[in-house]
Amino acid sequence: MQRITAIFPLGLLLVACGDVSEGSAGSDTAGSDTAGSDTAGSSTTGEAAAVTYWRDVKAVLDAKCVGCHSPGNLAPFSLASYADASAVASAxxxxxxxxxxxPWPPDAACGTYLHDRSIDDDARQLVLDWVELGAPEGDPADAPPPAQAPEPIAFDIDLQLPEPYTPTIAPDEYRCFLMPWPEEAETFVTALSVTPGERQIVHHVIAFAIPPDQAEAYRALDEADPDPGYLCYGGPSGGKINDGRVPWLGAWVPGGAPGDMPEGTGIKVQPGxxxxxxxxxxxxPGAGPDQSRIQIRTAASVDRVAVMMPFTNPAWVQGSEPMLIPAGEAGVVHSFAADVSNYLPLLFPDGGLQAGDPFVVHAAALHMHTRGVRGSLGLTGGQDTCLLDIPRWDFNWQGSYQLTAPVTVRPGDKLRLECEWDNTAENQPVENGVQQQPKxxxxGEGTGDEMCLGIVYVTGT
Structure with a gap:
């Protein structure tokens, strides 16, 4: 059975498929195959179209769709030009x-987040009206101005997978590759970017910092696997080493752009x-080899040291209080709440935070597997605050969300996590073309098991 890791470090991911890709906005006039025709800019009745691609729809598609739906990207078709968009308009x-x-899973009623790729009702209706009118092109002169490119990030570390690798395990393969950390002094990661080598097969990328005292154990895993790298379902060690203290550096998913950590924060990495x-x-079948690259920006110091903190009920993981989801049942809910202040010294062993200290949540994420229905993460006790609510869980669209207003957690506050699953026959995963039976x-770590995890990116106050 294939296995999947809890995607903790997506809490560092400040990206979205809706983010405008380089060169995607206002740059596809050559993509028109009807420019200059008698019908350009007109509806099928010969009257001026109320909605056209160039004047109305292109800006919406560029802002909300082209980050994934562009040539060579993971989405199954492109929306980057008029020819592309009109060809699939009916879909x-x-x-x-x-x-x-x-795809934008968070419920707006819970909170607001940076890089929101959701589409509002007016923009949605604009596209629907355009399709109903027959997808008129309009006049390329009406094209929106190119989107302002973000200020480029000055990266100082450039790492590449040691050698090309072609995956062989279908439909999903998790493989880890080790690279030495090049800095000779204590350093803080403040931004991370990934450039996939074979973009169509790279579903996500996660970077971990293996501490010096665990380096040899990880090298042994690499040496024991005859292929480049080593299989690592279940975390950076594939479940063979205690990964609980391994810092997470960052992550990428399709449509992602280079991501800054919250201003003034960074994740510490030790030399060695x-x-x-x-x-x-x-x-x-037929996929080519991948040799992805990772670029990292570092700083010698930051105002506030950050860590990713996974949160769940330890009794579920240990099995002393089984997180049972019975076969055939829908609407199965498990929840857990706890004061995590006593856990902070383990995350900040250098004394950055002591038990009982307040801390700040900058980003939040949830993780379940294929039978998940919904999940939520928030605060209760001293304050009732929603951090993240996913009312319709989709295993294929997992991410983390940076709060527009970070939340301070104080003594008396408890983190609260709740997940719901559907384990009926109609909601079973398909393996090797066969839908599985409820059990x-x-x-557990496997795709056929389940998890209920909250992940928060935290600093001191």
Missing amino acids: LPASLEAGTMP SLVAVQMHYHTY DILW
């Missing part, structure tokens, strides 16, 4: 009306560390 309403595209890069390959499910 757009179903996902727009269902709310599955653009290794970088373990976990590649999730979505394998398909009792407990906590």
Whole structure:
């Protein structure tokens, strides 16, 4: 059975498929195949179209869709030009009306987040109207101005996977590659970017910092695998080493752009560390070799040291209080709340935070597997604050969300986590073309198991 890691470091991911890709906005006039024709800019009745691609729809597609739907990207078709968009226009309403595209799982009633790729009602209706009118092109002179490119990040570390690798395990393969950390002094990671080598098979990338005292154990894993790197379902060691104290540096998913950590924060990396890069390959026949690159910006110091803190019920993981999801049942809910202040010294062993100290949550994420229905993470006790609510869980769209207003957690506050699953016959995963039969499910690393995890990116106050 394939296995999947808890995607903790997506809490560092400040990206979205809706982010405008380089060169995607206002740059596809050559993509028109009808410019200059008698019908350009007109509806099928010969009257001026109320909605056209160039004047109205291009800006919406560039802002909300092209980050994933562009040539060579992971999405199954492109929306980067008029020719592309008009060819698939009839397929757009179903996902727009269902709310599955653009993918933006958080409930706006919970909070607001940076890089929001959700589409508002007016923009959605604009695209729907355009499709109904027959996808008129309009006049290329009406094209919106190119989106302002963000200020480029000055990276100082450039790492590449040691050698090209072609995945062989279908449909998903998790493989880790080790690279030495090049800095000779204590350093803080403040931004991270990934450039996939074979973009169509790279589903996500996660970078971990292996501390110096664990480096040899990880090198042994690499040496024991005859292929480049080593299989690592279940975390950077593949479940063979205690990964609980391994810092997470950052992550990438399709449509992602270079990501800054919250201003003034960074994740500490010690000299002598290794970088373990976990590649999730979505394998398909004929895929070429991948040799992805990772760029990192570092700082000698930061105002506030940051860490990623996973949160769940330890009794679920240990099995002393089984997180049972019975076969055939829908609406199965498990929840857990706890004061995590006593855990902080373990995350900040250098004394950065002491038990009982307040701390700040800058970003939040949730993780479940394929039978998840919904999940939420928030604070209760001293304050009732929603950090993240995913009302419709989608295993294929996992991420972390940076709060527009960071939340301070004070003594008396408890983190609260809740997850719901559907384990009926209709909601079973498909393996090797066969839909699985319901079975009792407990906590576990495999895709056929389940998890209920909250992940927060935290600093001191």
